[in-house]
Amino acid sequence: MTQTHWSLKVDRGRQVWEYSEEKKEATDVDIHLLLLKEPGTTTPQGCDLNKAQTPQEAILKAFQYFSKVQTEDGHWAGDYGGPMFLLPGLVITCYITGFKLPESTEKEIIRYLITRQNPTDGGWGLHIEAHSDIFGTALQYVTLRLLGVPADQPNAKKAREFLHANGGTVGIPSWGKFWLATLNVYDWEGLNPIPIEFWLLPYNLPIAPGRWWCHCRMVYLPMSYIYARKTTCKLTDLVKELRKELYITDYDKINWSEQRNNINKLDMYNPHTTLLNIINSTLGAYEKVHSGWLRKKAIDYTFEHIRYEDEQTKYIDIGPVNKVINMLCVWDREGCSPNFYKHADRLKDYLWLSNDGMKMQGYNGSQLWDTAFTIQAFIETGIANQFPECMKKANEYLDISQVPNDSPNMDVYHRHFSKGAWPFSTVDHGWPISDCTAEGIKSALALRSLSFIDPISLERVADGVNVILTLQNKDGGWASYENKRGPNWLEKFNPSEVFHNIMIDYSYVECSAACIQAMSSFRKYAPSHPRIKEINHSIQRGVKFIKSIQRQDGSWIGSWGICFTYGTWFGIEGLVAAGEPLNSPNIIKACKFLVSKQRADGGWGESFKSNVTKNYVQHPETSQIVNTGWALLSLMSAKYPDREPIERGIKFLISRQYANGDFPQESIIGVFNFNCMISYSNYKNIFPLWALARYNNLYLKNKL
Ligand SMILES: CC(C)=CCC[C@@H](C)[C@H]1CC[C@@]2(C)[C@@H]3CC[C@H]4C(C)(C)[C@@H](O)CC[C@@]45C[C@@]35CC[C@]12C
Numbered sequence: 101m102t103q104t105h106w107s108l109k110v111d112r113g114r115q116v117w118e119y120s121e122e123k124k125e126a127t128d129v130d131i132h133l134l135l136l137k138e139p140g141t142t143t144p145q146g147c148d149l150n151k152a153q154t155p156q157e158a159i160l161k162a163f164q165y166f167s168k169v170q171t172e173d174g175h176w177a178g179d180y181g182g183p184m185f186l187l188p189g190l191v192i193t194c195y196i197t198g199f200k201l202p203e204s205t206e207k208e209i210i211r212y213l214i215t216r217q218n219p220t221d222g223g224w225g226l227h228i229e230a231h232s233d234i235f236g237t238a239l240q241y242v243t244l245r246l247l248g249v250p251a252d253q254p255n256a257k258k259a260r261e262f263l264h265a266n267g268g269t270v271g272i273p274s275w276g277k278f279w280l281a282t283l284n285v286y287d288w289e290g291l292n293p294i295p296i297e298f299w300l301l302p303y304n305l306p307i308a309p310g311r312w313w314c315h316c317r318m319v320y321l322p323m324s325y326i327y328a329r330k331t332t333c334k335l336t337d338l339v340k341e342l343r344k345e346l347y348i349t350d351y352d353k354i355n356w357s358e359q360r361n362n363i364n365k366l367d368m369y370n371p372h373t374t375l376l377n378i379i380n381s382t383l384g385a386y387e388k389v390h391s392g393w394l395r396k397k398a399i400d401y402t403f404e405h406i407r408y409e410d411e412q413t414k415y416i417d418i419g420p421v422n423k424v425i426n427m428l429c430v431w432d433r434e435g436c437s438p439n440f441y442k443h444a445d446r447l448k449d450y451l452w453l454s455n456d457g458m459k460m461q462g463y464n465g466s467q468l469w470d471t472a473f474t475i476q477a478f479i480e481t482g483i484a485n486q487f488p489e490c491m492k493k494a495n496e497y498l499d500i501s502q503v504p505n506d507s508p509n510m511d512v513y514h515r516h517f518s519k520g521a522w523p524f525s526t527v528d529h530g531w532p533i534s535d536c537t538a539e540g541i542k543s544a545l546a547l548r549s550l551s552f553i554d555p556i557s558l559e560r561v562a563d564g565v566n567v568i569l570t571l572q573n574k575d576g577g578w579a580s581y582e583n584k585r586g587p588n589w590l591e592k593f594n595p596s597e598v599f600h601n602i603m604i605d606y607s608y609v610e611c612s613a614a615c616i617q618a619m620s621s622f623r624k625y626a627p628s629h630p631r632i633k634e635i636n637h638s639i640q641r642g643v644k645f646i647k648s649i650q651r652q653d654g655s656w657i658g659s660w661g662i663c664f665t666y667g668t669w670f671g672i673e674g675l676v677a678a679g680e681p682l683n684s685p686n687i688i689k690a691c692k693f694l695v696s697k698q699r700a701d702g703g704w705g706e707s708f709k710s711n712v713t714k715n716y717v718q719h720p721e722t723s724q725i726v727n728t729g730w731a732l733l734s735l736m737s738a739k740y741p742d743r744e745p746i747e748r749g750i751k752f753l754i755s756r757q758y759a760n761g762d763f764p765q766e767s768i769i770g771v772f773n774f775n776c777m778i779s780y781s782n783y784k785n786i787f788p789l790w791a792l793a794r795y796n797n798l799y800l801k802n803k804l
Pocket residue numbers: 315316319419420421462463469524533535536580599602610611660771772773778
């Protein structure tokens with residue numbers, strides 16, 4: 101019997117890691133997620149340790165194992181960590197507001213930071229696999245110190261040495277400057293202005309915030325509030341010590357206004373444009389003369405939007421960055437009010453425990469996303485009917501996660517329709533996403549092949565299709581949460597230095613292909629639906645868009661996964677689902693591209709540098725099971741005529757499967773804004789299984 105202090109509690113997708121003083125018996129889910137036993141050695145009921153020899157055995161074992169680590173409420177939970185710039189915001193907010201995290205949580209956070217420290221140079225980077233930089237190192241250093249780690253503790257000392265050897269913290273990117281200024285260890289003069297009056301601009305101006313990508317909008321909303329209010333931590337003894345530790349010169353002698361555009365070269369990925377620098381200087385001058393009346397009006401206005409976002413998401417908020425800044429805003433406005441405590445309670449939704457310690461996730465989980473893919477992979481095996489309880493629970497999760505209504509006063513708060521959409525994580529979060537809605541539709545329809553399922557009605561599926569239809573952009577593609585609302589040149593104002601493409605929501609191959617697939621599937625189930633003409637037309641436009649962004653070499657670049665294998669998987673599946681002939685030049689070229697990237701070990705493996713550089717970069721070590729899964733799914737979807745590369749890929753996957761049916765966790769596989777990587781720990785169980793299932797159906801046709 102395996103014992104644990106920590107156990108995952110779930111409720112309608114909400115995930116909270118609970119600590120108990122006394123050790124309790126660990127569930128299969130806890131053992132799987134916390135790696136409480138050597139990976140590959142656990143045997144939940146029905147699993148054994150006889151390694152699979154054939155594709156069919158591999159499928160059965162993979163299904164059996166993964167079905168046993170489904171949570172009680174029907175979803176698959178996993179680690180959605182990776183970025184290193186999130187946890188510091190949470191800890192700094194707790195410190196400033198005086199909200200004390202439980203000691204058990206603090207201990208696990210410290211363990212995480214120490215585990216993830218670069219042992220060679222003592223720093224941290226933008227994400228767990230990135231090179232060390234100032235953003236990562238200064239923020240983790242501050243976090244350790246706020247959690248009580250003394251300055252002379254070896255890990256802290258080493259981190260400080262890294263900072264000092266690289267010029268100190270003055271050259272931290274703007275989001276780091278923001279957090280340090282709130283903590284009172286960076287002067288507000290050292291920041292370019294974050295003008296709150298912007299929020300009062302009318303929507304018909306192309307630069308109005310309502311046109312920005314929702315993540316950018318929802319981060320700069322509370323940031324501009326805090327900047328306007330200059331919400332700053334008290335000058336405690338620890339703050340005074342940090343002022344000494346972070347810099348190589350005397351804090352009081354730093355020329356702060358000269359630091360506004362000082363970004364360390366280790367951190368720089370997206371340099372400011374000249375236009376942005378000119379605007380920043382102008383805004384700097386405006387700051388000195390701004391109207392007090394207008395500022396107050398803007399502060400009240402932004403707080404009303406912050407409150408709306410909090411209430412619509414039950415205080416989860418759209419993402420980890422605005423989550424904690426909104427919490428700070430509520431504290432600034434109301435002190436430790438009931439709303440402040442609603443925020444504090446939802447911090448738990450972002451804190452994820454794993455074998456490396458406790459981190460802040462990039463979202464409140466990836467529940468719906470992972471569950472929708474799992475359902476589709478399971479159905480494609482042809483043996484889902486042997487797992488009725490698992491499939492029924494997955495269907496229930498899908499059912500309760502569909503967003504029931506539009507948000508109130510959508511226009512005022514710049515929200516898109518959400519009735520009928522699926523979110524990425526939970527219904528409480530509720531922000532609709534194009535491709536999550538698409539995967540929700542695809543999996544809801546796929547479940548209809550199982551006689552024991554009480555399926556989601558076609559009316560409700562049509563509500564999802566409606567959201568997709570409304571989200572199609574003028575270019576024929578689909579963006580992530582909303583339509584593309586602003587011009588491309590808005591990107592010239594991107595102030596973030598570390599991310600690409602944050603200003604507006606662009607059309608992506610992933611989102612577009614998923615929407616095409618969902619509508620193609622829907623028209624099979626509802627061929628005489630009143631909107632069928634509209635759907636057909638939308639699919640055609642989508643196909644044109646996908647073809648228009650295919651690269652010369654036949655690939656598509658991925659924006660949310662690493663990288664070309666991910667994008668190309670979507671590109672091919674989208675075209676095939678729409679009915680594109682398999683001998684079309686687009687499909688042939690895409691397959692050729694994939695085959696040209698196959699490695700000697702039979703698999704495919706990309707480095708995260710593919711995303712960063714926007715060119716295919718082979719993984720420095722070996723093939724990766726998830727990249728291999730995507731490449732194989734693509735080739736088989738296109739019915740690639742040569743079976744040999746496919747067989748080599750399948751052999752590679754089987755060779756990597758553990759004897760118990762689980763698969764190893766390899767390199768990080770997700771990404772956002774080209775430069776920051778994010779973990780999808782369930783992908784290792786989903787995509788190899790899905791590829792094996794397709795292989796069996798295509799070539800072996802063996803009943804399992
Ligand atoms: C505001 C910034 C720059 C940082 C905060 C992080 C978030 C922007 C991103 C963290 C999770 C992301 C990646 C989110 C996750 C799901 C994807 C997707 C797989 C559904 C994809 O296909 C569409 C875009 C995603 C919603 C994502 C957007 C960006 C994040 C929220």
